[in-house]
Amino acid sequence: MKVFSSCRGISFLVWIVAFQLVLFESGVYSVKSTKDCTLISESPLQRKVLERLEPLVGKNFTAEDKASNESYTYVFQLCGDAGGVRNAGLIQVEKNTQKPTVIGKYTNTQAIGGSDWVMLIYKNGEKYDSHCNKEERKAIIMISCDRNVKAGTLEGILEDREKEEDCFYLFELDTSSVCPVIESKLSTGSIILIIGFSLLAVYLVGGFLYQRVIVGAKGVEQFPNYAFWVEFGNLAADGCDFVCRSRKREESPAYRGVATDNLQEEPEERDDHLLPM
Known part of the structure; x- marks a missing residue:
């Protein structure tokens, strides 16, 4: 009985496929283009x-x-x-x-x-x-x-x-099918800048929320990676000072805590007037 039932199912599927092929050939289900x-x-x-x-x-x-x-x-x-x-x-x-x-x-x-x-x-x-x-x-x-x-x-x-x-x-x-495609007028540099500013905005907003909500920071410490950016700014300033300054920098004194102004030579005192005539 199971073999007979499966054969009937296969025959039914074959008839469905044949019927669909006839419909396609007659144009009822034909795909227009x-x-x-x-x-x-x-x-x-x-x-x-x-x-x-x-x-x-x-x-x-x-x-x-x-x-x-x-x-x-x-x-x-x-x-x-x-x-x-x-x-x-x-x-x-x-x-x-x-x-x-x-x-x-x-x-x-x-x-x-x-x-x-x-x-x-x-x-x-x-x-x-x-x-x-x-x-x-x-x-x-x-x-x-x-x-x-x-x-x-x-x-x-x-x-x-x-x-x-x-x-x-x-x-x-x-x-709208015959309308020309509107080409993007943005250059490659403009696209890179837009992507860069977008990533920067995500970094600042996301970092601020993380520092404030998760870490519980207050004030300027809410700025993401605050310590790193402070140190980076100091290093950048030192580098700019080293490269861009034209005057010679004074040498540091041998002993700390001694100002260079006090090390200037004092005027020589002459004592010729004490000699006997």
Whole structure:
């Protein structure tokens, strides 16, 4: 019975693993990334631009358009199926009929980037019915730097379709993902000084508290290693005096306690006037 039970457990685990593999293959559990975008002309530079947008992958951004007679909702997804429409990077959904229109596909992507912005272009959308000489639709998403938001709100700017060719939909999106990295302006010397002053502050505060609370010192003796620093100051002063003083130092007297002022020669007394004439 135990062997039969263990075999059933192993079979159950095998079925679970197989089911998960099927889900991964079908895309239900697939991990999205900017690599899912197919560039029109593959280049390392455009790939690097797309990698800056990695934090936005897998998120749907929506924008409302109420300027026209019919209200539309636009759905944008970076390198993913917008609104669940396969290969669609940006779609237009009519509110009355809920019919989606593909504006651009992420399988036909172009990425252009600057220091604090990225312009994402989705091409190969559905053709216009009557505008723009019935060419394919195209979406341009201008993604700009805003350090205050991780992923902002998608805004529809305009639909330029009153011409014969090269029509497009323009959108804006703010995010901190495209913001340049702020480099530290501190030099190596400044960093060393900051670390040094921080360690000194910890030493003084910690030593003061230890001397006062643990040792029970009072007055200047609360200063950490007070005796050492006093002796160090005296030695430093002696060294400075020895190196920096230019005048000759007087030799100490042979006997202690005798001042040098008393050892000066007294004026010689002459006694010639006592001799007989």
